[in-house]
Amino acid sequence: MAIHPDPALHCLLVTLCSLKPRLFPLLPFLLWTLLSCDLRGAAQGPGEWTPWGSWSRCSSSCGRGVSVRRRQCVRLPGEELCWGDSHEYRVCQLPDCPPGTTPFRDLQCSLYNGHPVLDTQKTYQWVPFHGAPNVCDLNCLAEGHAFYHSFGRVLDGTPCTPGTQGLCVAGRCLSAGCDGILGSGTLEDRCGLCGGANDSCLFVQRVFRDAGAFAGFWNVTLIPEGARHIRVAQRSHNHLALVTRGGHYVLNGDGVLSPPGTYEAAGTRVVYTRSAGPEETLQATGPTSQELLLQVLLREPNPGVHFEFWLPRERYGPFQAQVQALGWPLRQPQPREVEPQPAETPVVPEAIPARVASLPPDPCGPCPDSRGRAHRLLHYCGSDFVFQARVLGRHRQAQETRYEVRVLLIYKSRTPLRTREYVWAPGHCPCPPLAPHREYLLAARRLVSPDGTQDRLLLPHAGYARLWSPAEDSRVRLAARRCPV
Structure with a gap:
């Protein structure tokens, strides 16, 4: 007679067998596993990760290297x-590393010096060879000979090629994101925050259109301290000029035109270009360590000097006061998604926040209960889009609410999604509500107006919107396999 053990007990036994070398430190995790096994029953989803272990020692004793941490996958039979x-x-x-230290790749090649290779008794002296296709193989050239040999993969932490930032890991050349994790792809936002959403700074964008009553230098704007991603452009026979706080001309001053190139100013590099046609640009990554004054040297009527930069929120007030003292009008900050004005219409200078500020919660009634597997299946199978998104901003109107979201991961899509989308929900108090700066799993429908002028992503009332978590991710992937074809 076959014996059928309790599913929860069987689940726990499988977990114990896989983790017994690390049993005591993982007792809280095992208790959680026992409970989840009992709740999941016969669900055939993915396994669960153990918590990350600690980081290992650096692979190098000096300079740059890599450190690794690991986790284990715990799964039941059939998962x-x-x-x-x-x-x-x-x-x-x-x-x-001290001067004269042998480079890491050279050291690895030298380990084979004096040892027979290539099925012969001949020995060679080996040095790195950088002309082979795979830069993360240990390709070594036999000194005095015209051939190289590959001794397999280089050790983790070996630079891919001399002078570059990439490091070899498990045979792949990876670059680190701003978080230091190799291969993460995480970038700094326009405010200089690693993995940020551009919501800690303001986007200042203007067009200076004064024609000027005489030829000569005209002040365009102050570029404040802390400005990032500065860009200036103009198309005419006039010339842009840049002045430091001490009155020194960085570009095109003192009656001498500067050649195109890279210039140092206010702690950043300014790239100045001037094409054969009447076009000039200035670009700098920043942040600036002090104020700069942007000028234009007028030789003909000014068609417009376009400039933009990103500024920390706390610096916008002093910047606004300085600009107003110069007699330049300023509008109040507008949402980033405001439509740009036509080029032929004079543009009033404005400062545009990168995101709509978070609104305090309004007193809204409770939402209907939308939990449970049946609700998830209904909305997953009946939706046009299912995706993971981070809410960047929220704008409430009389009859609807609009969310600006960044799409992070797509589970289901009838048509392509952009990285940034608007998701519309009916009513001033939508259900379920989405909180800014949180990540959700969303099921949305595509709504096209009869005349074709509007094409929206709609989050239905009492629809599917769950805070993203690894467990919710597993459930939605399982739901994808339950939908009727």
Whole structure:
């Protein structure tokens, strides 16, 4: 007679067998596993990850190297493998290596000096060879000979090529994101925050159109301290000029035109271009360490000097006061998604916040209960789009609410989605409500107006919107397999 053990007990036994070398530190996780096994029953979803372990020691004793941490996948018989990586690598930066230190790749090649290779008794002296296709193989050139040999992969933390930032990990050349994690792809936002959403700074964008009553230098704007991603452009036979706080001309001053090139000013590099046609640009990444004054040297009527930069929110007030003292009108900050005015219409200078500010919650009634597997299946199968998104901003109108979201991961899509989308919900108090700066799993429908002028993503009333979590991710992937074809 076959014996059928209790499913929860069987689940716990499988977990114990896979983790017994680390049993005691993981007792809280095992208790959670027992409870989740009992609740999941026979669900055939993916396994679950254990918490990340600690970071290893740096692979190098000086300079740049890599550190690794690991986690384990715990799954029942019949469950899928866990989604994601079992290893994560980050860059570790130690003090620079002393002068004359043998480079890491050279050291690895030298380990084979004097040892027979290539099925012969001949021995060679080996040095790195950088002309092979795979830069993360240990390709070594036999000194005095016209051939190289590949000894397999280089050790983790070896630079891909000399002078570059990429490091080899598990045979792949990876670059670190701003978070230091190799291969993460995480970038700084326009405010200089790693992985940020551009909501801690303001986007200042203007057009200076004064024609001027005489030829000579005219003040265009102050570029404040802390400005980032500065861009200036004009198309005419006039010339842009840049002046430091001390009155020194960085570009096109003192009666001498500067050649195109890169200039140092206010702690940043300014790239100045001047094409064969009447076009000039200034670009700088920033942040600026002090104020700069932008001028234009008028030789003919001014068709407009376009300039823009990103400024920390706390610096916008002093900047506004300085500009107003110069007699330049300023509008109040407008939402970033305001439509640009036509080029032929004079543009009033404005400062535009990168995001709509978070609104305090309004007193709205409770929403209907939308939990449960049946609700998830209904909306997943009946929707046009299912995706993970971060809410960047919210704008409430009389009859609807509009959310600006960044799409992070797409589970289902009838038509392509952009990185940034608007999601519309009916009513001033939508159900379920979405909180700015939180990540959700959303099921939306496509709504096209009869005349074709509007094409929207609609989040239905009492629709599917759950805070994203690994568990919710597993459930929505399981729901995808339950929809009728």
